Structure formats: structure tokens, C-alpha cells
Amino acid sequence: MRRVEHVMGFPVSLRVDDPDVPEEAADAVFRWLREVDARFSPFRDDSEVSRLERGEVARVSEDLGEVLDLCEAYRVATGGAFDVRLPGRGLDPGAVVKGWSVQRAAGLLRAAGARRFCLNAGGDVVVAGGPWRVGVRHPEDVGRLCTVLEVADGAVATSARYERGDHIVDGRTGRPATGLLAVTVVPTLTEADTVATAAFAMGADGVEWAAAREGCEVFAVDAGRRVLRTAGLPVAG
Template sequence: MGIPMSIDVRGAPGPRAAGAAVEAALAVLRSADERFSPFRAESEVRRYARPGASASVDLAEILAIGERARAASGGAFSVWAPDGSLDTNGVVKGWAAQRAADVLSAHGVTSFCLNAGGDVVTRGEPEPGRPWRTGVRDPWDPRRMLAVVEQRDGAVATSGTYERGAHVWDGRTGERSLALVAATVVAGDLTTADVLATCVLVLGPQSLGWAVEQGARQAFAVLPDGRIVTAAGPDPTQADAA
């Protein structure tokens, strides 16, 4: 996917089981890249655009997630790029990383942190009595954290323009000039967190409460002037300012 990924395993039936679990999880991520990358000429996403093509079960699921997000966001979220091509990247990274996390759990791994380019899924505890801590970086200074999210079972996703430029577009207008520099969402799973973070980035700071209604435990956004705005649900995850 062109992003750094890591898996930190702390609780597993044994070293051999942990290694097998990690390999199985990485295989899920590699497969998602091969199948759904818009940059691979023979990927399912590219083939789907051809006349008479049909969607696999997985691609149909990804498209359904995108459609639900489109409807919920009033069209702001879209898997169709301004040029009319299909681009499912707004769904696939979180969806694939969550699937990889589920594979780790299925292999008996009880405590881990999976980091997919800054989007994180955690389970259990890195050590007894302590939650996992996920840093949310300052858009203008990668050495500084704006906040640290503490949780055991959950996910954190950030969507922003500070590393990849204006790669996110408003599905309603096709415009790439957005009101926020970054948006972070904490949720129970990474598919939800990733999609909602993209929605908030497009919709702007007024959508934080909406994100909570859509399943976010907590959401916060960074405005161009550096201000941070937040919203939290009835069972928020702890996030401390750095």
C-alpha cells in the first residue's frame, strides 16, 4: 500500500504461533494491496471498471461500505474520483488492516498493536494494568504529538493533507481544498474509524458531533490556524494532550 506497517505482539500462545499469526495478517494486507490498488493494471478495482465486469464478494463489501458512507455524509464521501475512476483507497486501508487484526485474534493473539501507516488497531494490554498508547502527531512537526489516545480494544485513524498533499476530495463537488488540516477518529474498529476520519476531513469541524452519532468514540480535528476541536461519545476513550 506504499505505507509503513508494523505489528507488535505481546500476548500469544507461543513464539511459533505468534510468527504464524503475523505472517497470516501480513498476507491479508498484501492481498488487499494486490487486489484493490487503483495503481495496478490487473487489480480487481481496475478490472471492475471494464464493461461486463462483476464485483467479488470482498469488493462488493468494500463498495457497500463506501455507499453507506456516501449516504450518511450527504455525498461528501465517495469512492469515485473526480475523473470518474473507481478509487476505493478511502475504505480499503482501514478495512484491510481491521481484517488483519481479526486474523491475529483468530490465531490466538490476545494482545497486539497493528499500525498501518499511523492508523492503529489495538487489543488487550502491552503489560498488565496498562492500556496501549497511540500518539496523534502534529501536522506541522512529526516530532511532536498533539494527543495520546489510551485504550485496550479499539482503533484510531487519522486523515490529513500534511503528508500526501490534497489527495482527499469532496464527493459532492470534486474539490480538494478542505477546511481542515487533519481529522482523527477513535472507534471500536478501524474500518469505521478510517472512513469517519475521511468524512470529517471533508465535512469540516461542524461534523465532529455527526461522527460520534455514526459510531466514533471520540473525534478531533486540526484547523489551519492550529486550533483543535473535539467531540466525544458517551463512552469516550481517554485522549490526553501532549
Template sequence: MKRVEQVMGLPVSVDVRDQGDHRSSIERVFAWLHEADRRFSPFRADSEVSRFDRGDLTVSELSDDLLDILMICDHYERLSGGAFTARIPGRPLDPNAVTKGWAVQRAARLLEADGLKVFCVNAGGDVVTSGEPEPGRGWRIGIRHPELRDEICAVVEWSDGAVATSASYERGEHIFDGRTGRPADGLLSVTIAAEDLLRADALATAAFAMGDEGIDWAASQPGCAVLIVDTDRRVHRSSGLKLL
């Protein structure tokens, strides 16, 4: 069973390969993602994120979920030496680099809680996978070419984990280096495969924000595999990343 909806400004697909009728499980996934978008989008004036940013809410009034998101943002800001941040001076609070991965990973856990074993949740190219869609074969994830809109630069095979890509081709210069406050440069795209999408997405964004130094930094993170294209069109790849 497969379903696609526009959520969080992205096409999100849920592809379930377990036998049976799983429409109710998929419905819960999309209900949760729409809820997360309403509550945490910095682009919605009535979201909890926007209300907190305006000063309409104090820290003591925040939900446990938003407190969790902000704590995770702070963790990756420290881990990246300040390159990753949700708080660029002069710009609205924007925890999206954590929120999307956090929300989609939780959506995958809803499927797991319903006993599903073989599925893929794809949120605009950031993907959570479980099981094998065919015996002996993992899920095949296309990585968009960073400069050619309709081209794929690589296909990654991955099972029981997540793959996330950060680049500027969809939203323009939306990733900033928190150390300078300027748009990140030095890299065209960063793809990271990890055990869950929250970590893969946050690390990919942090590495992209770091520029050239993000190449070695990302490769040094435990339990991760990377595929990075720099502005000289050189490809940097972990040996543990299976490409087809």
C-alpha cells in the first residue's frame, strides 16, 4: 500500500509492503505529520514555534515536544561548534532541520507500533526504511543531482535506518553557518545514512553549514555513512555506503 500527501511543504510518501490492509496505520501517520506541521512550523503564525519566538509563550509554557526539539537543536549546535543553529541573529527561530527528521522518525515508530515490518517513509527525499522490500535487497533511494533538477547523481541501498540530504537546490540559501550568520558555502550537497532520520537530517544540515570542514566532520560521526559533493564537483563517500 502506498499513499502520497503534501505535508510540511513537501511531498511525503508512505510505502508499506506488509501483507494486509494498513490504511488505518497510514492514516495515523499523516494525521501526526499534519499535526506536527501545525504545531511546529516557523512559517505558520499560530504555531507554537512562532508564538514562542514572538514572546507569546514562555519556556515554562512550552509543550514537552517543543522542549525536546529545542534541546536537540542545542545538542547539534554544540556538536558542530555553532555551525548548526536554529537561532540566526535577525531571523525567526527555525528548528526545521530537527523538526522534520524528528516528526518523520516518530511517524515511522507509529507504523512499528502497529506491527509493520517492511515500509519506507519518504519526506521530500529524506527517508526512513524498515525491512527489505524484496528478499536480499534493501530499499533503493535516489539522491538528486545537486545541479541538474531532473537527474539522479546516485542511488543508495539502505535497510532499517534512514538517509537524509541537505542542499540548497529546493529552498535556495536556507542553510546558514551559525558562526558567521551567512549562507553556508563550500558544499553542493550532503547525504548521510544513519540509524534514524532525526540524526541523519541534523548531521547532514550541520555538515552542510560547516562547508569544507563538514566533510571530515561528518565522516567522523559514529554509525554514519556519507556522500558529499563539494563546490569543485568532487565526490566524497564513505566505504560503508552501498551505491547502485
């Protein structure tokens, strides 16, 4: 099974290698991701996030409550570098929502009987039944890879400046984070996407912070073009 759709502002590709998994499983994945976009996008006036920001929500849904709890946990863990409530920007929990929702989507696939699959949401990847080879793009040359990782069951997420420029802000200073060119992490996806963004926001200190998290491996390129990597990074042979 192969499918690609544009959701949440980026392409989402799904590959399932189990022949008995019905097409309806893919339908459920993309339906869920579209639902998440409708409910949590800060760019939609009628989303729960936008209505909460305008003071129109008396009590948040269970899902949004879970997301906001994760956002607060990372704000505290990074000393404020990761913050989804930046002055002048309004509430934007997207850095948590993306990984959280894709991990839920992977759960839908497993519930449908999928054992070997790859779900790639705008560069954040969750895989099962590997080994899978996942390329990490060079931060300054779109045609090159920095490294190739080999992951059996887990996730890979990258935060960088090459797609959207200086879009990640250090919440401690209110200024764009420029200490790193790119950082890739390999824990579970809910952790991966947020940890990558949080580490990027922290700058050079973020690499050590991310590496200290349980089960987290890191690959990063700093502003001086130095490559930083943890010893347990699953580099393909």
C-alpha cells in the first residue's frame, strides 16, 4: 500500500508492506490527521486552538489538554527555550501536535494489523517492522545527505532552518534560534518531534540536553558546521 496526501501544510506519505492490511487503514490515518489539523491548527479561525486563544473555550478537550500538558512539560524542561506561547505570536502547539498526532496514526495502523510500515509526515518519520534506512538531509545542500540511520521500530525527527528559515524561536530571548543548523533525534515520535524542536531552540546546549533524555540519540550540525552525534546513534552500515 502506498499513499501520499497533503495534510497540515506538508506532504504525508504512507507505505505499508503487509498485504492483508485493508485500504481503510490508510483512510483512517489520513482522516485522523485532517481532523487534527482542523482542531488544532492556529491558522484556522474555527479550530479549538484559535478559539482558546480568543477566550471562547471554557474547557479544553481531553486531547488538547494532553497536548498543552506536554507543551508545558517541555517549557519547564528547557528552562523556557521551548515555549508555544511566544509574545506577539499567539498559541501555537504545532511542534507537539505533529509528533503526537502521527504517533496516534501509527497506533491506528498497528490496530489494523500493520506490522511493517513507514509513515513520513513532512520529514518526521515513524517506522515499524524494520530495519528501515532513513536519510538525514544535509542542512545546506538539498542534494546531499549527512548520514543514513537504520531504525527497526521507532522514529526519526529533524528540526532545521533549511525549509522555513529562522522559524524556531528561543523562548528565553524571543529571538530566532541560530546556534544549530539542524538537529535530528531518535526516540519515540511524540518525543522526537518536540525534542528536536526544543533542542534547536536551546542552541548548542540543546544537543547535550536532548542526549541526556532516556533512550534519545542525537545527530546535529552546529552553526560552525561541526557535526555532533551520540555514541548510540543507529547509523546504517
